[in-house]
Amino acid sequence: MKLKTNARALKGTVTVPGDKSISHRSIMFGAIAHGQTRVHHILRAEDITATIQAFQALGVKIEERGDMVCIQGRGFERLRPARKPLNMGNSGTSMRLMSGILAGLPFETSLYGDASLSRRPMDRVAQPLTLMGAEIEGEGERFLPPLKIRGGRLKPINYQLPVASAQVKSALIFAALQTKKGQVSEIVEKELTRNHTEEMLQQFGGRLKISGKRILVPGGQRLEGQEITVPGDISSAAFWIVAALLIPESNIQLKNVGINQTRTGILDVIEAMGGQVEVAERTELSATLKVKYSALKATKISAALIPRLIDELPILALLATQAEGKTVITDAEELRIKETDRIAVVADTLQAMGANVLPTADGMIIKGKTKLHAPKKKISTYGDHRIGMMTAIAALLVSEGEVILEGSQAISTSYPTFFDDMETLLAVDRKDEG
Ligand SMILES: O=C(O)C1=C[C@@H](OP(=O)(O)O)[C@@H](O)[C@H](O)C1
Numbered sequence: 361m362k363l364k365t366n367a368r369a370l371k372g373t374v375t376v377p378g379d380k381s382i383s384h385r386s387i388m389f390g391a392i393a394h395g396q397t398r399v400h401h402i403l404r405a406e407d408i409t410a411t412i413q414a415f416q417a418l419g420v421k422i423e424e425r426g427d428m429v430c431i432q433g434r435g436f437e438r439l440r441p442a443r444k445p446l447n448m449g450n451s452g453t454s455m456r457l458m459s460g461i462l463a464g465l466p467f468e469t470s471l472y473g474d475a476s477l478s479r480r481p482m483d484r485v486a487q488p489l490t491l492m493g494a495e496i497e498g499e500g501e502r503f504l505p506p507l508k509i510r511g512g513r514l515k516p517i518n519y520q521l522p523v524a525s526a527q528v529k530s531a532l533i534f535a536a537l538q539t540k541k542g543q544v545s546e547i548v549e550k551e552l553t554r555n556h557t558e559e560m561l562q563q564f565g566g567r568l569k570i571s572g573k574r575i576l577v578p579g580g581q582r583l584e585g586q587e588i589t590v591p592g593d594i595s596s597a598a599f600w601i602v603a604a605l606l607i608p609e610s611n612i613q614l615k616n617v618g619i620n621q622t623r624t625g626i627l628d629v630i631e632a633m634g635g636q637v638e639v640a641e642r643t644e645l646s647a648t649l650k651v652k653y654s655a656l657k658a659t660k661i662s663a664a665l666i667p668r669l670i671d672e673l674p675i676l677a678l679l680a681t682q683a684e685g686k687t688v689i690t691d692a693e694e695l696r697i698k699e700t701d702r703i704a705v706v707a708d709t710l711q712a713m714g715a716n717v718l719p720t721a722d723g724m725i726i727k728g729k730t731k732l733h734a735p736k737k738k739i740s741t742y743g744d745h746r747i748g749m750m751t752a753i754a755a756l757l758v759s760e761g762e763v764i765l766e767g768s769q770a771i772s773t774s775y776p777t778f779f780d781d782m783e784t785l786l787a788v789d790r791k792d793e794g
């Protein structure tokens with residue numbers, strides 16, 4: 361598709377779609393709880409559809425009613441074998457979290473995904489789940505999908521995570537819940553990662569103990585269905601935050617954005633760079649973010665901050681190309697095993713548009729500010745939604761020539777209404793032109 365270029369001010373208000381991580385988990389907790397769960401403002405996107413269809417295949421009744429989804433929970437004990445292999449599409453979260461649930465179920469399930477997911481390592485969940493007693497097959501040493509999981513009686517685990525991953529932590533929490541009453545699993549994180557599984561477990565009436573990076577999960581718990589409202593996804597809001605910071609005279613409001621502490625690393629980075637983002641109308645879960653065009657300076661992004669903004673690193677790399685000085689991102693080697701190798705692909709894409717981005721083993725060094733120009737060739741999403749959205753925002757900064765994006769369909773993975781929201785925020789622009 362031909363991307364919009366040479367944008368003038370972004371103005372107005374947008375409510376971003378529901379949080380992807382919380383949407384996945386609301387389906388999963390709804391399915392393993394007893395009784396009905398109703399989920400409001402759930403994300404309508406391909407990754408969530410994969411999770412919904414997987415549980416339907418395991419015998420769970422899930423109905424979509426407008427912007428609400430209704431789940432008739434069956435408890436772990438009444439989930440039944442799927443007739444066919446489960447298609448996890450592009451979604452790492454679906455495959456890894458489902459593995460933790462399937463590890464305790466007394467039957468065999470096969471899981472597969474698209475070309476991108478088929479390259480992503482599943483050993484990080486397969487190893488600890490095998491220690492707990494599941495039988496898991498994958499391809500090669502890294503357990504690439506397709507996976508075969510034969511679940512059974514699980515033993516509790518005492519496990520130090522070798523990687524900072526909320527997906528692995530969550531899979532182990534789901535598995536730990538299926539050990540016997542009286543047994544306790546201990547999971548120790550490498551770095552604090554998003555804590556939605558821990559929060560939602562408690563919301564569904566479950567118990568766990570958290571002290572710093574250590575989590576104790578008792579087995580044999582019974583969960584009860586709940587009414588859930590999903591806040592907007594800060595990882596989706598990130599694209600508009602960056603666009604408004606970079607385009608002169610912009611002034612926008614993003615309503616109902618989730619501000620869970622484990623997810624707001626982007627706001628800390630922007631503050632350090634001198635960007636103007638006001639957090640207003642704050643409730644326990646969400647806030648309105650008011651963002652204005654700002655002059656920016658370079659910063660460092662590393663260590664404990666990385667898991668708090670892991671999915672925002674592509675769009676933050678674009679932000680850094682427009683900041684004065686050298687931005688250094690380190691400790692982000694996890695980016696290499698996302699939907700694409702996001703270190704390589706971000707560097708290639710931004711370089712093709714004239715930015716000074718040097719990929720390193722575990723991050724990037726970005727020198728700003730550089731004027732972006734149209735790339736000489738068509739540019740690709742490489743099948744990665746976040747790369748597609750980053751490219752679409754970068755194109756807004758290009759003043760001459762065309763930017764053609766191939767594979768824009770990938771954006772539906774997490775944000776099918778992305779271009780509609782872009783239209784809304786650029787509406788003032790269009791009126792001027794007309
Ligand atoms: O638990 C989750 O919902 C997610 C965790 C992160 O992955 P890792 O656990 O692999 O870091 C993140 O990148 C992904 O988009 C969603």
Ligand SMILES: C=C(OP(=O)(O)O)C(=O)O
Binds near residue numbers: 451453698
């Ligand atoms: C990495 C992502 O998702 P997943 O791991 O679920 O594919 C993402 O949304 O950027």
